[in-house]
Amino acid sequence: MTSVSIRNLEIRYGQHVVMDKLNLDIRDGEFLVLLGPSGCGKSTLMNAIGGLTDASGGSIHFDGRDVTWADPKDRGIGMVFQSYALYPTMSVRRNMSFGLRIAGVDRAEIDRKVAWAADILQIEHLLDRKPAALSGGQRQRVAIGRALVRDADIFLFDEPLSNLDAKLRAELRLEIKKLHNAIGSTMIYVTHDQIEALTLADRIAVMKGGVIQQLDTPLNVYNKPANEFVGGFLGSPAMNKVDGGFETRDGSLVFDTGAFALDVDDYPFDQRVESGQKATLGIRPEHINPANGSSKHYSGKLSLIEPMGSDILGWSDFDGISLSHRLSQEDHYTVGDSFPVSMDVRKASFFDQATGNRL
Amino acid sequence: MTTAELIAPAARRPVTSQHLWGRVGIYAFLFAMALFFLLPLYVMLVTSLKTMDEIRLGQIFALPAQITFEPWVTAWSSACTGLDCTGLRVGFWNSVEILVPSVVLSILLGALNGYALSFWKVRGANVLFACLLLGAFMPYQVFIYPLVRFYAQIGIYGSLPGIVLTHVIFGMPVMTLLFRNYYSALPSELFKAARIDGAGFWAIFISIVLPMSVPITIVAVIMQVTAIWNDFLLGLVFAGRENLPMTVQLNNIVNTTTGERAYNVNMAATILTSLVPLAVYLASGRWFVRGIASGAVKG
Numbered sequence: 307m308t309s310v311s312i313r314n315l316e317i318r319y320g321q322h323v324v325m326d327k328l329n330l331d332i333r334d335g336e337f338l339v340l341l342g343p344s345g346c347g348k349s350t351l352m353n354a355i356g357g358l359t360d361a362s363g364g365s366i367h368f369d370g371r372d373v374t375w376a377d378p379k380d381r382g383i384g385m386v387f388q389s390y391a392l393y394p395t396m397s398v399r400r401n402m403s404f405g406l407r408i409a410g411v412d413r414a415e416i417d418r419k420v421a422w423a424a425d426i427l428q429i430e431h432l433l434d435r436k437p438a439a440l441s442g443g444q445r446q447r448v449a450i451g452r453a454l455v456r457d458a459d460i461f462l463f464d465e466p467l468s469n470l471d472a473k474l475r476a477e478l479r480l481e482i483k484k485l486h487n488a489i490g491s492t493m494i495y496v497t498h499d500q501i502e503a504l505t506l507a508d509r510i511a512v513m514k515g516g517v518i519q520q521l522d523t524p525l526n527v528y529n530k531p532a533n534e535f536v537g538g539f540l541g542s543p544a545m546n547k548v549d550g551g552f553e554t555r556d557g558s559l560v561f562d563t564g565a566f567a568l569d570v571d572d573y574p575f576d577q578r579v580e581s582g583q584k585a586t587l588g589i590r591p592e593h594i595n596p597a598n599g600s601s602k603h604y605s606g607k608l609s610l611i612e613p614m615g616s617d618i619l620g621w622s623d624f625d626g627i628s629l630s631h632r633l634s635q636e637d638h639y640t641v642g643d644s645f646p647v648s649m650d651v652r653k654a655s656f657f658d659q660a661t662g663n664r665l
Numbered sequence: 666m667t668t669a670e671l672i673a674p675a676a677r678r679p680v681t682s683q684h685l686w687g688r689v690g691i692y693a694f695l696f697a698m699a700l701f702f703l704l705p706l707y708v709m710l711v712t713s714l715k716t717m718d719e720i721r722l723g724q725i726f727a728l729p730a731q732i733t734f735e736p737w738v739t740a741w742s743s744a745c746t747g748l749d750c751t752g753l754r755v756g757f758w759n760s761v762e763i764l765v766p767s768v769v770l771s772i773l774l775g776a777l778n779g780y781a782l783s784f785w786k787v788r789g790a791n792v793l794f795a796c797l798l799l800g801a802f803m804p805y806q807v808f809i810y811p812l813v814r815f816y817a818q819i820g821i822y823g824s825l826p827g828i829v830l831t832h833v834i835f836g837m838p839v840m841t842l843l844f845r846n847y848y849s850a851l852p853s854e855l856f857k858a859a860r861i862d863g864a865g866f867w868a869i870f871i872s873i874v875l876p877m878s879v880p881i882t883i884v885a886v887i888m889q890v891t892a893i894w895n896d897f898l899l900g901l902v903f904a905g906r907e908n909l910p911m912t913v914q915l916n917n918i919v920n921t922t923t924g925e926r927a928y929n930v931n932m933a934a935t936i937l938t939s940l941v942p943l944a945v946y947l948a949s950g951r952w953f954v955r956g957i958a959s960g961a962v963k964g
Contacts, residue, residue: 379861391852405864
């Protein structure tokens, strides 16, 4: 078990700056997910932690030990890749034991470790097969086994499930989580899939343009996005965004979008806002629901229905502003219906229009 | 929509006369071309099986009236090159002695070069590679005189190591290109995984990269065997009197001007000399085409 500290990490390719002054602390035994769109620097950051990409500046420490210039093999890491990266000419057993054989560990010890890892991952029956004779899910298990066998202190997962189909992905996701609970190693996991991030992580670091936008628990990242990018990146169906401004009416603060005005007295502001200030409202579809009596509601005209299995998503028009929202499973709706909805302003987010930061 | 009445299709695709004549034309052309290219081989074969008396009749397309294998035996073991009458046998073994180390060394070095260039981010790798490529397009003749001087200086001129080294050097650009292209198609994650497993430059090359190189190595062997076996110029210049390859000895046999020209022996000797590359081509046509397709064949 190992903690990771990254201080002022800088990565450049020639003149191109990928990462500038990045700081990150990963706790002992933590499952940290690096989440972001492609090209956000998450894989670069992971490669730097693994020692596969040289830092141009700053430092990386494992348990306080400086490993900035250490060889990948001396860092006590195991890495699992998107393309599995199994050695195609070796059997599963030899794939898993390759690192130990290079290190000159004795045979009995190698056999014991391989058997142990194969047992955890339930791949004993595959040990004498070549990777080509395995399915995608089995290959990824073997790749995880290869990291396990090495007794890695830190596991690095580089989009390990992206090449698998949806069902297998969910299955293996669960197994990775179980594995983390079982062995308790520090795990760093790169993905662009928000479901993986939300389900697996102790904490998520949302990245964009080589900068960590928010580092927090999955619930906080989802419910209290630090800025407009994070709010928009997480959540499927996506968060609704509406521009408008704050005003004081009858002694209480409202957010006026032009089409409707939202009473925001209940919203937990992080910063003081003033009357007349412009902002963007971000509200998730599940926080707009068909109204049931008491609360304040807004009338919209249903223009589209998207059944999603567990939920039914509707798109309604509110005087020129189209918002997606949840529909009740029990009632029957038809396109063109007009009906009132309530918006849960306590669960919404407001973002500064200039900086994009949460208000 | 109403269900339309479907017309039953013909049992097979209808043959139009235009289509038919097109086919006939193609086959006629292919047959004519095959004949054109096979004719010299046919003439060589029948001539090598005739006696000199029959050859003097001048009917080069006629089948031999009486088949004789005498010219083949002569060509192999007793044809004269100048004063020396030991046939092609010596040249054959000379060629084998040149071929085996040259092929093995040039392929090993090419694979190593390709591996280093595509997996290890060597500083200035692109410049190095461009220089190697430039070497691939330089005519051999340019290098001969400087190489002769250089070999003479270090004392390997006209020796087996000299000719082997020459073949290794001249094979290097194409072999490097071949292996580099093949390796650059392998996922770089494989290489990263091996580094995390603690493998260094040689361990990765020997345990992971080489075992994956079987297909491209077969292609390389075919290319190098045919190129080195067919070489005449380098063998003549660098091999020295004791190690002259088969091609040079063939030339000496065919061009011996004293006495009567033994056409049947010449033909037999020529076929014998070309047997090795011919066998390689016939045994590995599919692989050879793959080698051409990987974009690394030089004329």
